Amino acid sequence: MVIVGAGFGGLQAARALGKARNVRVTVVDRYNHHLFQPLLYQVATAVLNPSDISAPIRTVLQSRNTEVLLADAKSVDTHRKVLVVEGGEIPYDSLVLATGASHSYFKHPEWAEVAPGLKTLEDAVRIRERVLAAFEAAERESDPVRQRQWMTFVIIGAGPTGVELAGALSYMTRHAMPKDFRRIDTREARVVLLEGLPRVLNTYPEELSERAKRDLEELHVDVRTGAMVTDIDAESVTFGNERIATRTVLWGAGVAASPLVRSLEVPLDRAGRVQVTPLLTAPGLNDVYVIGDVAAVAQRGKPVPGIAPAAMQMGRHVAKTIRCRLANKPLRAFRYHDKGSFAVIGRGYAVGLLFDKWRMSGFPAWCVWAGVHIAYLIGFRNRASVMLNWGYTFFTKGGRDMRLITGNVLKRMPALAVSLQAPAVSPAPPARPELPASRPAPVH
Amino acid sequence: MVIVGAGFGGLQAARALGKARNVRVTVVDRYNHHLFQPLLYQVATAVLNPSDISAPIRTVLQSRNTEVLLADAKSVDTHRKVLVVEGGEIPYDSLVLATGASHSYFKHPEWAEVAPGLKTLEDAVRIRERVLAAFEAAERESDPVRQRQWMTFVIIGAGPTGVELAGALSYMTRHAMPKDFRRIDTREARVVLLEGLPRVLNTYPEELSERAKRDLEELHVDVRTGAMVTDIDAESVTFGNERIATRTVLWGAGVAASPLVRSLEVPLDRAGRVQVTPLLTAPGLNDVYVIGDVAAVAQRGKPVPGIAPAAMQMGRHVAKTIRCRLANKPLRAFRYHDKGSFAVIGRGYAVGLLFDKWRMSGFPAWCVWAGVHIAYLIGFRNRASVMLNWGYTFFTKGGRDMRLITGNVLKRMPALAVSLQAPAVSPAPPARPELPASRPAPVH
Numbered sequence: 001m002v003i004v005g006a007g008f009g010g011l012q013a014a015r016a017l018g019k020a021r022n023v024r025v026t027v028v029d030r031y032n033h034h035l036f037q038p039l040l041y042q043v044a045t046a047v048l049n050p051s052d053i054s055a056p057i058r059t060v061l062q063s064r065n066t067e068v069l070l071a072d073a074k075s076v077d078t079h080r081k082v083l084v085v086e087g088g089e090i091p092y093d094s095l096v097l098a099t100g101a102s103h104s105y106f107k108h109p110e111w112a113e114v115a116p117g118l119k120t121l122e123d124a125v126r127i128r129e130r131v132l133a134a135f136e137a138a139e140r141e142s143d144p145v146r147q148r149q150w151m152t153f154v155i156i157g158a159g160p161t162g163v164e165l166a167g168a169l170s171y172m173t174r175h176a177m178p179k180d181f182r183r184i185d186t187r188e189a190r191v192v193l194l195e196g197l198p199r200v201l202n203t204y205p206e207e208l209s210e211r212a213k214r215d216l217e218e219l220h221v222d223v224r225t226g227a228m229v230t231d232i233d234a235e236s237v238t239f240g241n242e243r244i245a246t247r248t249v250l251w252g253a254g255v256a257a258s259p260l261v262r263s264l265e266v267p268l269d270r271a272g273r274v275q276v277t278p279l280l281t282a283p284g285l286n287d288v289y290v291i292g293d294v295a296a297v298a299q300r301g302k303p304v305p306g307i308a309p310a311a312m313q314m315g316r317h318v319a320k321t322i323r324c325r326l327a328n329k330p331l332r333a334f335r336y337h338d339k340g341s342f343a344v345i346g347r348g349y350a351v352g353l354l355f356d357k358w359r360m361s362g363f364p365a366w367c368v369w370a371g372v373h374i375a376y377l378i379g380f381r382n383r384a385s386v387m388l389n390w391g392y393t394f395f396t397k398g399g400r401d402m403r404l405i406t407g408n409v410l411k412r413m414p415a416l417a418v419s420l421q422a423p424a425v426s427p428a429p430p431a432r433p434e435l436p437a438s439r440p441a442p443v444h
Numbered sequence: 445m446v447i448v449g450a451g452f453g454g455l456q457a458a459r460a461l462g463k464a465r466n467v468r469v470t471v472v473d474r475y476n477h478h479l480f481q482p483l484l485y486q487v488a489t490a491v492l493n494p495s496d497i498s499a500p501i502r503t504v505l506q507s508r509n510t511e512v513l514l515a516d517a518k519s520v521d522t523h524r525k526v527l528v529v530e531g532g533e534i535p536y537d538s539l540v541l542a543t544g545a546s547h548s549y550f551k552h553p554e555w556a557e558v559a560p561g562l563k564t565l566e567d568a569v570r571i572r573e574r575v576l577a578a579f580e581a582a583e584r585e586s587d588p589v590r591q592r593q594w595m596t597f598v599i600i601g602a603g604p605t606g607v608e609l610a611g612a613l614s615y616m617t618r619h620a621m622p623k624d625f626r627r628i629d630t631r632e633a634r635v636v637l638l639e640g641l642p643r644v645l646n647t648y649p650e651e652l653s654e655r656a657k658r659d660l661e662e663l664h665v666d667v668r669t670g671a672m673v674t675d676i677d678a679e680s681v682t683f684g685n686e687r688i689a690t691r692t693v694l695w696g697a698g699v700a701a702s703p704l705v706r707s708l709e710v711p712l713d714r715a716g717r718v719q720v721t722p723l724l725t726a727p728g729l730n731d732v733y734v735i736g737d738v739a740a741v742a743q744r745g746k747p748v749p750g751i752a753p754a755a756m757q758m759g760r761h762v763a764k765t766i767r768c769r770l771a772n773k774p775l776r777a778f779r780y781h782d783k784g785s786f787a788v789i790g791r792g793y794a795v796g797l798l799f800d801k802w803r804m805s806g807f808p809a810w811c812v813w814a815g816v817h818i819a820y821l822i823g824f825r826n827r828a829s830v831m832l833n834w835g836y837t838f839f840t841k842g843g844r845d846m847r848l849i850t851g852n853v854l855k856r857m858p859a860l861a862v863s864l865q866a867p868a869v870s871p872a873p874p875a876r877p878e879l880p881a882s883r884p885a886p887v888h
Contacts, residue, residue, distance in 0.1 A: 180502035
């Protein structure tokens with residue numbers, strides 16, 4: 001059998017089949033690593049390292065019956081039963097499509113360039129680089145209007161990704177960064193969170209949305225609901241009658257399923273997902289399973305959410321179905337067990353639902369969230385390193401050494417280089433106000 | 445005063461002046477981080493994280509009298525006493541140039557594309573990516589000749605960088621990687637080290653060169669001395685009458701000083717370095733100091749080596765000179781204290797000279813090397829994380845989670861995608877031999 005995509009769904013399916021003697025598994029992915037996507041925003045906000053939240057697929061899947069292949073899947077030929085990849089074809093008897101989703105820019109693909117989304121490690125590193133570089137530019141800039149523009153950050157979409165990014169970004173500017181700069185006060189940075197719907201975290205109960213909004217505002221995030229964005233360019237974002245001058249726009253809205261499933265020629269929903277059967281197969285294709293964010297599954301009239309635990313349950317269910325089929329045992333329909341979902345607002349704050357029943361918020365919700373995430377992280381090393389980094393960040397108000405721009409950002413962002421004015425760097429006294437006395441003195 | 449470059453030399457000068465009340469320091473660098481270059485090869489060979497060996501310059505230099513500026517220095521106008529950067533000018537009273545060196549491709553700049561050198565974090569990440577991707581391609585490849593080509597690695601230049609890269613690469617293919625692949629045996633990878641001179645590590649005593657060569661050969665590195673490379677392309681390296689088919693060539697030869705010092709219009713040596721006065725100033729320019737790898741300093745007829753301790757001593761000496769000048773105290777000529785230099789051959793093996801007298805090799809030399817490097821690493825967090833990673837690597841025969849290709853390497857290296865053949869991934873029994881019984885069984 002062939003599994004496409006080594007995210008949460010694909011990896012669980014491969015692991016659950018790793019001990020089966022009568023099955024050979026080939027896992028195809030275009031990246032060499034499995035990514036713990038729920039913590040991606042912490043890489044983007046310079047709290048964690050890329051390697052803290054990823055593990056080489058080959059290392060995770062070392063069963064003798066499992067092969068891993070770095071390849072870009074292009075389409076599925078269901079008649080000939082082959083997966084077409086760049087440069088070749090892979091025949092399958094059963095196929096599991098677990099290729100995930102990316103953000104949807106609705107009808108504005110041109111926004112992708114100015115407003116990057118957060119789905120891959122590359123995205124996270126690029127966002128980190130843009131945010132850090134914006135402060136570097138603000139420090140160089142002598143014109144206060146343009147300085148303000150560099151220090152304004154707009155995040156579009158107040159789902160979990162947008163909320164977590166906004167909270168972490170605001171926290172970073174207020175706690176981890178102020179001591180690093182001489183001419184700007186990073187605590188004056190403005191973080192704006194725009195949401196087209198009437199409330200943040202709209203899949204959560206209304207009460208938790210309210211709480212999340214309040215907590216974000218306490219973290220100095222400017223939350224605007226009912227704000228439909230009509231234009232984005234390199235210098236601003238427009239919504240309603242308002243225009244915000246900014247150099248950094250981040251995108252966390254919409255869901256678009258991976259385009260690979262289009263080649264199945266089965267009905268798709270508006271987000272491009274396959275409406276699967278109770279066995280998680282594509283309609284009319286008994287040997288093609290579709291799981292995770294590319295599958296649209298409804299249960300008691302409610303859609304199963306596009307989160308990691310749901311994808312993992314689907315992966316395990318497909319493995320079970322395949323084993324039952326080989327053993328001629330009866331098959332069972334997929335049932336989603338909702339263990340809960342959480343969104344982090346800031347350091348020590350979260351909101352969420354445990355077992356789809358108990359509403360939690362504040363520090364207790366954060367503790368549940370942190371415990372679950374550490375427990376789920378794959379591989380001992382990752383866990384130790386994440387705990388080290390988190391512990392350090394928690395006790396020092398922001399990590400020191402992750403604020404790393406790997407490359408020559410001046411080459412990649414030419415806009416950074418044009419704003420320097422001689423007076424901005426002449427030996428004048430520091431322009432920014434003193435830090436309050438309660439904060440530790442700068443390290444000498 | 446203005447310091448250009450926050451490497452070992454520039455950083456020491458800035459730190460030594462950080463407490464002086466009567467001095468204002470502006471540090472200019474085009475990267476936002478200080479890099480611990482001696483361990484760069486461990487990032488390239490997937491043992492350490494980029495953030496393990498780097499620290500944001502702003503975090504390291506938090507003195508109130510010190511400003512940090514992300515800017516690309518273009519030239520020095522010594523008549524007007526300004527440093528010209530992209531987008532502006534910075535006036536100086538004293539200037540310290542500590543912009544370092546890169547590799548020299550002699551008269552073949554076109555080789556830079558096919559044979560990347562190792563000087564920046566970006567270089568290290570790119571080399572890691574190329575090496576890991578080569579094994580992915582070999583696993584996909586069905587043609588044995590082309591498979592062999594993907595599994596051949598040529599390193600040009602047997603100075604410390606080349607020796608360390610070759611040893612670490614060979615170790616990785618033999619200890620960290622074999623369990624990850626099904627169709628290839630990574631232990632069959634061929635690592636070739638080419639050196640134009642008659643021996644490896646030619647600045648070391650002959651006896652240590654011999655020992656290093658023997659140790660490398662024990663690690664299965666194919667060492668070829670007296671091998672002048674005449675051609676490199678995407679598929680091969682030619683030297684003498686021989687041509688090696690390879691997809692991965694790494695460059696560790698030659699030294700070329702940063703071109704910024706050319707604008708000083710003072711005499712340069714063949715490597716483009718400034719032949720400085722005993723006060724480390726450029727000849728005829730009392731207020732322009734040149735230190736580290738851009739300075740050519742001779743002592744008792746021997747050149748001061750281009751290594752971190754030498755640059756740090758020069759940085760501290762310049763700080764002292766500037767303070768003495770401000771206090772009208774007598775100035776002293778620079779004297780280099782050789783505390784030693786070491787080159788690592790492999791896990792637990794090194795060769796080196798302690799205090800320019802005592803020759804060391806093997807495990808004792810490695811212990812001295814490791815201790816010195818951990819002690820010098822700047823900042824507590826880095827040190828803890830490096831120790832964690834090293835400890836883990838030491839006890840598990842190679843780290844697990846650093847073998848990370850951050851991005852979509854298939855897009856960046858189109859050559860990877862063309863070699864897949866259907867039989868290479870059909871469900872056939874594994875082609876490679878069993879691992880010897882003495883090795884631990886694969887983890888399930």
